[in-house]
Structure formats: C-alpha cells, structure tokens
Amino acid sequence: MSDQRIAAIEARRDELGNAMAAPGLAPERFVSLSREYAELEPVAAAAADVRRLRAEAASLTQMTRDADDELRALAAEELTENQGRLAEAERHLAISLLPRDAADERSAILEIRAGTGGDEAALFAGDLFRMYQRYADSRGWRVELISASQAELGGYKEVVASVTGQGVFARLKFESGVHRVQRVPATESGGRIHTSAATVAVLPEAEEVDVQIDDKDLRIDVFRSSGPGGQSVNTTDSAVRITHLPTGLVVSQQDEKSQHKNKAKAMKVLRARLYELERERLASARAGARKSMVGSGDRSERIRTYNFPQGRVTDHRINLTLHRLPEIIEGQMDELLGALIAEDEAARLANLDQDG
Secondary structure, three states: HHHHHHHHHHHHHHHHHHOOOOOOOOHHHHHHHHHHHHHHHHHHHHHHHHHHHHHHHHHHHHHHOOOOOOHHHHHHHHHHHHHHHHHHHHHHHHHHHHOOOOOOOEEEEEEEEEEOOOOHHHHHHHHHHHHHHHOOOOOOOOOEEEEEEEEOOOOEEEEEEEEEEOOHHHHHHOOOOEEEEEEEEOOOOOOEEEEEEEEEEEOOOOOOOOOOOOOHHEEEEEEOOOOOHOOOOOOOEEEEEEOOOOOHHHEEOOOOOOOOHHHHHHHHHHHHHHHHHHHHHHHHHOOOOOOOOOOOOOOEEEEEEEEEEOOOEEEEEEEEEEOOOOHHHHOOOHHHHHHHHHHHHHHHHHHHHHHH
C-alpha cells in the first residue's frame, strides 16, 4: 500500500470538499465534483481507520511493556482484538485501492439463451430470467424486456433485457457462462433426471459516447414481424435487423409495433456488444495470458449447476456449494454473488502482491 498514493487521495478528497462548498457553484459542476468525491471518500475513510487502529496498537503494545501486571493483561487482551480488526481494516483498504472496472457502476444488458435440452432448456432459461428479475426487484433495479422468443411449452428460447440501476454490472458480471440444470422434467413420466443448459451473457450498457458507430458500417433490413405459430404480430414492416459489417454482429428486434422503437432497442444491444468486444480486447492486451479465477468471461465455460433433486447450487469456479436452491432460484442471490466478488478481490490482491 503506497502511503504516497493514499496521501494524494486524501489531499484530493479535501480539495474536492472545499470546492463543493464554494458559493455560486454551477449545479452540473457540483454533480461532477460530488461524483469524484464519492469515489475517493471510501478510500480516505479506510485509510483513517487503519491509522487509528495502528496508533491504538502502538499504545497497547507500550502498555504491555510498562504497566503493572493487571493492566498488562488487559492491554494484551485488547491488543489481540486490535490485531484482528487491524488486519481486516488493512484488507478493506487494499481492496478499496484496487483498480476499478470502469463499467462496474453501469446498468447492464442481460441475455439468456436456451442451450442443450430442448423444451426443458427453454423452461430453465425462463427460470433463470425470473431469478434475475426477482434479484433485481430486491435491489430496487428496473428490468425492461428488450426482446423475447418464447418456447411452445413455456420459458424462452432467447430473452434479452435491460437491467437499470446503480452498480448492476458489478453485481451481475460474473453470471456470464453456461448454467446447467439437473432435474426431473414435468413431461418425464419415468422420473428420470435430465440435464440441460442455458447460456447467460451480462454486458455493461454502453452510451453513444462509448462506441462510435458509423452509419456506413451498418446494414439495416426491415421485415414483417412474425409471432408464435406464424401469426403476424402486425401488418407493417416494423421488425428490424441490424448487421454491423466490420464485426459481423447481427441484432434483430421485432417486439415493438414501431420500426423506430425496434431500431432504437436493436442499437442499444449492438452498442453493448461492441463495447464488450472492445473491453475484452483491452483486457487481454493488458493481462496477457493471465485470467482471474472468476472472471474469465468465457461464455462457453460451464460455471454453475442447479441440482433440484438435492436442492443444491454449485459454482464450479470457486468450488462453492450452497444447499439453498429454492431460495436462490427465487432471487436470493446475495450470498452466492458476494462469494464470487470476494474471490475475485482475493485473486486480484494476490496478483497485485506478485506484481509488486
């Protein structure tokens, strides 16, 4: 932990505090300053906590040497407690100093696709979507459906949604990958357990300023929307397919009756996918061959198994098994997501130590 870096952060925090208190400050300037202040304040507070506990440790250590027997015993007991709190405070400070993912505070695009397993995979994709909806509700986030292709027996062949709120991507970014389910399907008369899968992708939502898209790089096709069973959703050519020629990415959107709205939604998804491509390119250029244990981002990687007969959820990346499947599938995901975030922080701290 660099004392110089911490001192610079504290000095900047104080400078921002004074600037925010200045009379006649324009509202947009205040918002800009307060956003930076909010990023620096937790680091400064963590550093102050470490300093306080270190000073307390020095004082207690002195007492264990100089005080009478009774006070020495009390000081030694308090010193043991202090060391535990200090270690935790130092770890908290180290984590607050880790390089932040610039996308962490963003909203996200959530994409779920049924994989192997036919109807059962589509039903599982529907279960996963409801799980994330309920988790989003518990955190006060807003989920807006962008597009959905429903399966005949229920669930989704594919569903794409926007999840809007503070820090959505930070909480959900480790969900990308293959999710596997083991259970007896409702259509299975023999009681046999089937295994099926669905793929989840979580992309940070991109603003227009993040991704420059040239009109000449787009091919936009307009066609007639079609509903389940070949029924026409409407009688106009309102569905939109956008092809980004340089990358070959294709986004189709037909859920809205307005061609304009379909195009806007398709562009939102396209921007997120292009932004993620650029993030992956930069990450691989920075990290070389090294991948963190949790966040490899490989969408073909099997990351988690939901075993219904045994009521357990296993995350294979961190070897964590929780016997709370009913609660998790109802959206109570904090313990699971918290463990993934903690593992990622531990891996990044270890990498920092190696590099240092």
